[in-house]
Structures are given as C-alpha cells and as structure tokens.
Amino acid sequence: MNAVVALDGLIRERRVWRGRPAALPPGAQPTGIAALDAALPTRGWPEAALTEILLPADGVGELQVVLPTLARLTRQGRRVVVVAPPYVVYAPAWQAAGLDLAQLSVVDAARGDIAWALEQCLRSGSCAAALGWLAQADDRTLRRLQVAAGSGQALGFVFRDRAALANPSPAALRLEIERHGLRVHKCRGGNPPAPIAYARS
Amino acid sequence: MLWACVRLPSLALDAALRRREPPDRPFALATGTARQRRLVAVDARARMAGLAPGQRLAAAEAVCGDLLVDEYDPRATREALALVAAWAYRYSSEVRLDPPRAVLLEVERSFGLFGAWLQLQARLRGELSALGFRHSIALAPTPRAARVLAGVRDGAAVTACDALPRALAQVPVARAGLPEAAAAALAGMGMRTLGAVLALPRAALQRRFGQALVEALDRLLGARPDALAPYRPPDRFDARVEFGYPVQHQPALLFPLRRMLGDLAAYLAARDGGVQRFTLRFVHADAPPTDVAIGLLAPERAAAALFEVAKLRLEHVTLPAPALELEVHADALPPFAPEATDLLDARAANALPWPQLVERLRARLGEDAVYGLRADADPRPEHACVRDDGCGAPALPALPPRPAWLLPRPIPLRGPAPKILVGPERLETGWWDGGDVRRDYYVLELASGQRAWAFAAPGERGPFMLHGWFA
Numbered sequence: 001m002n003a004v005v006a007l008d009g010l011i012r013e014r015r016v017w018r019g020r021p022a023a024l025p026p027g028a029q030p031t032g033i034a035a036l037d038a039a040l041p042t043r044g045w046p047e048a049a050l051t052e053i054l055l056p057a058d059g060v061g062e063l064q065v066v067l068p069t070l071a072r073l074t075r076q077g078r079r080v081v082v083v084a085p086p087y088v089v090y091a092p093a094w095q096a097a098g099l100d101l102a103q104l105s106v107v108d109a110a111r112g113d114i115a116w117a118l119e120q121c122l123r124s125g126s127c128a129a130a131l132g133w134l135a136q137a138d139d140r141t142l143r144r145l146q147v148a149a150g151s152g153q154a155l156g157f158v159f160r161d162r163a164a165l166a167n168p169s170p171a172a173l174r175l176e177i178e179r180h181g182l183r184v185h186k187c188r189g190g191n192p193p194a195p196i197a198y199a200r201s
Numbered sequence: 202m203l204w205a206c207v208r209l210p211s212l213a214l215d216a217a218l219r220r221r222e223p224p225d226r227p228f229a230l231a232t233g234t235a236r237q238r239r240l241v242a243v244d245a246r247a248r249m250a251g252l253a254p255g256q257r258l259a260a261a262e263a264v265c266g267d268l269l270v271d272e273y274d275p276r277a278t279r280e281a282l283a284l285v286a287a288w289a290y291r292y293s294s295e296v297r298l299d300p301p302r303a304v305l306l307e308v309e310r311s312f313g314l315f316g317a318w319l320q321l322q323a324r325l326r327g328e329l330s331a332l333g334f335r336h337s338i339a340l341a342p343t344p345r346a347a348r349v350l351a352g353v354r355d356g357a358a359v360t361a362c363d364a365l366p367r368a369l370a371q372v373p374v375a376r377a378g379l380p381e382a383a384a385a386a387l388a389g390m391g392m393r394t395l396g397a398v399l400a401l402p403r404a405a406l407q408r409r410f411g412q413a414l415v416e417a418l419d420r421l422l423g424a425r426p427d428a429l430a431p432y433r434p435p436d437r438f439d440a441r442v443e444f445g446y447p448v449q450h451q452p453a454l455l456f457p458l459r460r461m462l463g464d465l466a467a468y469l470a471a472r473d474g475g476v477q478r479f480t481l482r483f484v485h486a487d488a489p490p491t492d493v494a495i496g497l498l499a500p501e502r503a504a505a506a507l508f509e510v511a512k513l514r515l516e517h518v519t520l521p522a523p524a525l526e527l528e529v530h531a532d533a534l535p536p537f538a539p540e541a542t543d544l545l546d547a548r549a550a551n552a553l554p555w556p557q558l559v560e561r562l563r564a565r566l567g568e569d570a571v572y573g574l575r576a577d578a579d580p581r582p583e584h585a586c587v588r589d590d591g592c593g594a595p596a597l598p599a600l601p602p603r604p605a606w607l608l609p610r611p612i613p614l615r616g617p618a619p620k621i622l623v624g625p626e627r628l629e630t631g632w633w634d635g636g637d638v639r640r641d642y643y644v645l646e647l648a649s650g651q652r653a654w655a656f657a658a659p660g661e662r663g664p665f666m667l668h669g670w671f672a
Contacts, residue, residue: 059651059670063605079555087606090669091576091586092597094605101574101589107562108570117562125552152552179650200652 014042014189029155032068035198036182040173041190045069049172049188050146050156054165058086060177061200066157070129071098073155078128081121083107084114086133115141122148122156129155143170203309203318203360206347207285207325208337212302214242216281217271219333220442220457224269231258232273241273271445280440284464285334286432291471292325297344297429303351305344305429318358332467333460341365343423349378362423369421370396377421383414438468438476438531447486447523451515454527458515459508461529466504475500475537481511484526493518496568499556500537506557513564580630581638582607582668601626602644604654604669611666614655618663619645622652627659644671 010016027042037043045051055062070080080103082089089106109117118132122145134141137160149156162176165185174185180199184192209215217230227247231238238258250265262268279300286304289296292315295307308321315321318340329336337355341347342362349372350357359368369377372395374387379398387410392398398406399418407415419425442457458481469475477500483491495514501507553561562571573589576597586607602623624643631637640656645665647653654669 057649057651058606059604059653059672060649061652061672063672067605085606087670088586088609089574090582090603090605090607091574092600093603094574095576095597096600096603097605101576105559105571105573107566108572109566113566117566120553120558120561123553124555124558126555126558 029069031065032072033065033198035196036065039184039193039196041187045155046172046188047155048150048153050142050149050158050170051173051175052142052164052169052171053157053159054162054174054176054185055159056162056177060179062159062177064200065175065177065182066129066131067094067097067099069155070104070131071100073128074100074103076128077103079103079105079126081105081107081127081130083118083121083130083132084109084111085131111135115145118156118158119144119148121152122154123152125152125154127152127154129157131157131159133159137164139168139170146170146172202307203340203342204305204344204347205308205322205325205338205340206299206303206305206344206351207289207329208303208339208348208351209282209285209334210302210337211242211244211335212281213273213278214244215334216277217242217274218244219281219460220277220444221271222456226267226269227252227265228269228271229261230273231270233258274443277441277443281334284332284440284468285329287434287471288328288332288467289471290432290434291467291473292321296432298432299344299348299429303348305347308340318360322356322358328467332463341368343421344427344429345378345417345421346423349376349421352376365422366396366399370394370399372396374398379417380410380413383410383417386410434468434472436534438465438479438534439528440464441526441528443526444524447525449520449523454515454524455512457527458511459504461527462507462511463504465529465531466502466507469502469534469537472534473537474534475502476507476531476533477501477535478533479507479529479531481515482528482530483520483524484528485520485522486525488522491518491520491524495564497560498563500535501560502537506560510560510564513561516565580628581636582628584636601642602671604652605672606670608668608670611656611668614645614653614665614667617648619647619653619655619665621662622646625657628656629659642668 027044027047029047030037030044053062053065074080085106091101094104095101107117114132114134115137118130121127121130145156145158158171165176172188176183176185180197182196182198186192213230227244227250229243229247229252230241232241233239240252240254240256240258240261242254243252247265247268252261252265258270282298282300282302282304286296286298289304289306293306293308293311297305299305311321312318315324322338325338337351339347339350339354340358341350342359342365346359346365346369349369353372353376359365374384374392374395377395387398403415416425420427440461442461448454465476478494478496481493481495493514495511497510559571575587575589577585577587578597579585622644625641627641629639639659641659642654642656645653645655652671653667654671655665655667657663657665
C-alpha cells in the first residue's frame with residue numbers, strides 16, 4: 001500500500017458500486033433541464049468525465065440538451081470548444097441561447113484529427129467543455145477521451161449515431177435522444193433511470 | 202567589480218557534439234588536407250585509447266580502430282563562443298568575449314538579482330551543462346586574474362584585490378597569460394610560479410623584459426584597467442547545423458532541432474525578448490533550400506513550447522530531397538511579456554494555457570483551423586454569422602427562432618410533405634450588394650422527428666430548400 005485512500009472519497013467519486021444506492025451529493029454541473037437533473041444520480045452532468053449523446057439523425061434537439069450548460073459556462077467566462085461541427089455553427093442562434101460568443105471557439109479538423117483535437121482540448125485544463133462529433137470511434141479512443149476529460153477537469157461531449165449503442169462505451173454517461181424524450185443507457189453512480197419525458201421547445 | 206570567467210576547455214569538441222546524437226565510440230575532430238590530417242580535439246574515450254591532439258589521423262586510426270572522426274569547424278566553434286556570450290548577457294550587462302575559449306562577465310552588480318556568488322555560480326553551471334558545454338568557472342576582481350584562475354583551479358573565487366597576489370602565487374608562469382617571450386625567458390631563469398615573478402622588483406623587470414610584461418602584471422592585479430571590447434548581442438538570431446551526411450527522416454532532424462531551439466530560447470532569455478516568427482531552412486545538395494516558416498500567435502521564448510510547435514509543423518512537411526544543413530533564422534524579436542500566473546493556482550501537471558493550446562492545434566490542423574464566431578446584423582442568414590474579427594458584437598434585433606446548425610448552402614428538401622410549425626417569415630433583402638434574396642422561411646417538422654429550417658419561393662408552400670437544423 002503506497003497510498004491511503006479515504007473511503008468517503010471513493011464513494012463520493014462514485015467509483016464503488018453499492019448495492020443499495022445512497023443519496024449522492026449533488027454535482028456542480030447541472031444540465032439546466034429540470035427533468036434530466038432530477039433523473040441523473042448526480043443531479044447533473046458527470047463532472048470531469050465524458051458524456052456520450054446518441055442521436056438518430058441531426059436536428060432532433062441534440063444541442064438543446066447541452067446549450068443551457070454551455071451558456072452557463074461561457075457566462076462564467078470559461079472556454080467552450082466545438083470540434084469539427086457537422087454544419088456551420090450559426091452564431092445568432094447560439095447567442096440567442098444565452099452563450100457568450102467571446103468564450104466559444106470552433107476547431108476545424110480533418111476526420112483523422114478530430115479525436116486528437118478533442119483530446120488536446122479536454123486534457124489542457126483551459127477548456128471548461130469540449131464538444132466533438134466523432135463519426136467512428138473505437139473503445140480505445142473513447143477511453144483516451146474519458147481519461148483526458150478527467151485529467152483536464154473538463155466536460156466532454158461526444159455526439160454519435162445511435163447505432164453506436166450496440167457497442168459498450170467507457171463514457172460516464174450515455175444519453176440517447178428519442179422522439180419524445182431522453183433515455184439514459186448508462187450513468188455513473190446508479191442504475192439508469194426510466195426514460196425521461198422531455199418536450200423540445 | 203568582480204569578474205567571472207567561464208572557460209570552455211573543450212569548446213571545439215562540445216560544439217561538434219552538440220550537433221549530433223552522443224556517440225557510442227571514441228570521437229575526435231580532425232583538420233588539414235587529405236594527406237596531412239591531424240587530430241584537433243579528442244573526447245575522453247579517445248584519450249583513454251591513447252590518442253592526443255596533434256596526432257596524425259592515420260596513426261590515430263591505427264591505434265584506435267573504431268574511431269569516429271568529424272571535421273573540425275572553426276566557424277562553428279566561434280559561433281558556439283558567441284552563443285555562450287549571448288547566454289551570459291542574461292546575467293550581466295558587461296560581457297566580454299575572450300577568444301578563443303573564454304567569456305568574461307561582470308557579476309558583482311548581478312548579485313542583488315540572482316543571489317550571492319555560490320547561488321549564481323550553481324545556476325551558471327547548471328545552464329551551461331544543459332546547453333552542452335563543459336566549463337570551468339572562476340571569480341576574481343580583474344578579468345585577467347579570473348581567466349588565469351579559471352584555467353588553473355575550477356571554482357576558485359577571490360573577492361578582494363589584496364588577496365590576489367596570494368591566490369595567484371602558485372600559478373605556473375606558463376599558464377599566467379603573460380607575453381610568450383617573457384614567459385619563456387622567466388621559465389629559463391628558474392622562476393616557475395607567478396609568486397616568484399611578483400616578488401621581483403618592478404623596475405628591474407621592466408628593464409630586463411620591457412614594458413609589455415609589467416603592463417600584463419599590472420592588468421592581472423588590477424593596477425591598470427583592462428581594455429576588452431564589451432560584447433553586444435546581435436539583433437537577430439541565426440544558427441546553422443551541418444549534418445555531414447544527408448538526412449531525410451524526421452527523427453534524425455529532431456535532435457539538432459531541439460538543440461537549436463534551446464539555443465534560441467537561451468538567447469531570447471538573455472535579451473529579455475521573445476520570438477513570434479522564425480524560419481527553419483533545410484539546405485539540400487542539388488535542390489533549392491526548403492523554408493518552413495513558423496508563426497506564433499504571441500511572442501514565446503520557452504524552449505519546450507518552440508520545439509513542440511516546430512515539431513508539429515514539421516510533421517506536415519515532406520522534404521523534396523535529403524537535407525545537408527539545417528538553419529534557424531529569427532529576424533523579428535519582439536519584447537516578451539510573460540503570462541502572469543497565480544501563485545496559489547494549483548493546475549494539473551499537464552495543463553496547457555489556452556494560447557498555447559491554440560498554437561498546438563494550429564500547428565497540426567492549419568493556420569486558420571481555430572476561430573471564434575460573431576453574430577452580424579445582416580438579415581440574410583448566410584451573412585449573419587462571421588468569423589470573429591475583433592469588431593465586437595453589434596446589437597441584434599429580436600428575430601424569430603433561428604437554427605443552431607446552418608447548412609453551408611441550401612439543399613433541396615426531399616421526402617413526404619412536412620408539417621409546418623412556424624412560418625412563413627418573409628426575408629426580402631440584400632439589394633445593396635447584388636446578393637438579393639426573396640424567401641419565405643418555415644420551421645418544419647419532418648416525419649423522422651427532425652426540425653428543419655427551410656425556405657420556399659415567396660407565397661408558395663413548396664418545394665422547400667433546407668437551410669438549417671434546429672438541433
């Protein structure tokens with residue numbers, strides 16, 4: 001034994017699975033969507049971890065899930081990076097969603113460089129959140145991103161096609177966007193809650 | 202005034218070794234014509250094998266079969282000395298070049314900033330070793346005494362003029378830096394140490410050996426001022442490495458590159474400047490040289506950061522032919538303002554500030570791969586989102602809902618008739634610059650559940666052109 005680890009710390013970091021779920025302290029990264037906050041065991045995004053958002057197609061409200069969080073972070077003067085967005089990031093709409101555009105940066109990357117760029121942003125510690133669109137990502141890539149988010153204390157969001165649900169993922173939270181709500185497939189610190197009814201605005 | 206002398210006993214060898222990976226065999230420098238090649242300098246392994254400077258190369262190779270020989274380059278040796286002087290300029294405003302292999306710097310006035318001599322000396326030694334120079338250092342009240350002491354006893358320190366004669370008493374006459382003729386004559390008269398010479402009456406010395414010897418002794422002891430031209434660092438940085446054999450592959454280039462950018466960083470630290478643009482030039486045997494320009498967002502002077510950017514930039518460069526020579530040029534050396542960091546800010550070990558992260562991303566992904574955005578007041582959607590040019594955001598009128606994703610150019614929307622949620626919103630504008638648009642925009646819900654932003658010709662409800670997604 002070269003290090004003494006406090007049991008409380010392990011439990012609070014949700015690294016120990018306990019048969020009887022205990023109430024966890026609320027996290028510092030609420031999603032801004034009341035129904036989702038209520039359903040997640042940490043009452044918000046898993047901190048310093050990777051979140052996978054799975055969608056059937058573009059334009060089903062996938063950004064509405066994260067925009068309140070990004071607005072909160074940029075208004076706090078913290079940097080948010082969008083890596084390889086599939087379309088033009090339309091500034092008027094993002095501004096209308098409450099973001100401070102001065103803290104938003106877009107990174108263009110070729111297909112092979114997306115994961116690298118995302119990892120650099122997450123690991124650097126100078127970005128509060130980084131969003132990436134990974135067309136194909138293997139388990140190893142996602143694990144690297146998960147570790148990078150942990151060491152850089154950043155929120156990582158990876159948007160993927162829902163076909164990826166067939167494969168396991170190291171992400172701390174897997175959230176699927178459905179027609180009339182959200183479904184949590186995996187979340188750290190508890191069993192996945194029932195599907196969440198959520199109407200997009 | 203207190204002078205520190207940095208003596209570089211194996212300058213030629215160090216200058217050659219700095220340019221290459223450390224050899225795993227005996228190593229020597231040779232010069233001369235093809236038939237009369239002689240060794241100029243040998244490293245420790247070669248010395249152990251029985252080689253010595255001045256030996257014929259043929260004889261040396263007979264003695265030591267696996268000897269690695271490089272050409273002695275007097276220019277590289279001079280440049281190495283200039284580099285040490287430029288580095289020393291960081292620690293003193295008065296630096297003197299003392300060719301062939303010493304640099305003198307006045308340090309008494311630097312103690313306030315860098316700490317007492319012991320600390321400053323440790324720092325000088327650490328940085329010289331990191332730069333790859335073997336050295337001996339001595340401190341004395343006069344430049345000449347410092348040089349003599351550095352040649353005799355590494356680490357000697359004399360702080361008062363009164364103590365000089367005693368400190369120098371045991372120095373052999375041959376190594377006291379006296380005029381050569383006089384030194385030979387003194388040795389012939391049986392005076393082996395400087396102490397014996399100093400004990401003689403001055404008038405007799407002057408009569409017998411002339412004015413030159415007395416002046417040299419006076420300069421040594423500080424009775425007469427010493428005139429060496431002060432060193433001024435140049436306003437640009439140029440460094441050059443010849444490989445001696447053609448190099449094509451990246452890894453072989455990285456070692457000399459790291460060394461050269463380390464030199465650049467040492468030079469910049471001495472000037473208290475930074476570098477924002479520099480050029481790597483690869484010289485080929487029979488092709489025009491390849492220039493790789495490297496630009497940074499803000500002046501930088503940390504060796505690791507410069508190397509990181511250059512390395513990433515080089516990954517995207519293919520050399521047309523093997524390189525024989527690598528040069529680093531930096532013309533513009535703007536002032537450098539170090540980033541203010543918080544004393545109590547505990548950051549992760551591999552944390553990278555935002556500007557450096559941008560440098561790293563730009564180096565690999567391209568010069569304009571990272572950008573900010575700004576909303577513009579132009580009513581046309583294509584023109585309402587521009588790259589951030591520092592103009593600041595204008596006040597925007599309240600608009601009906603706009604999609605978070607915009608397609609770079611509209612495409613026809615196919616499939617079954619969508620449900621109209623909002624619309625029409627008439628946009629009829631752009632007459633002033635020829636980009637006239639007349640469109641009716643709708644928010645549509647597709648059968649798949651996607652929400653689209655699409656337009657149709659004025660007054661019509663299809664066919665639709667898809668222009669964005671409400672994501």
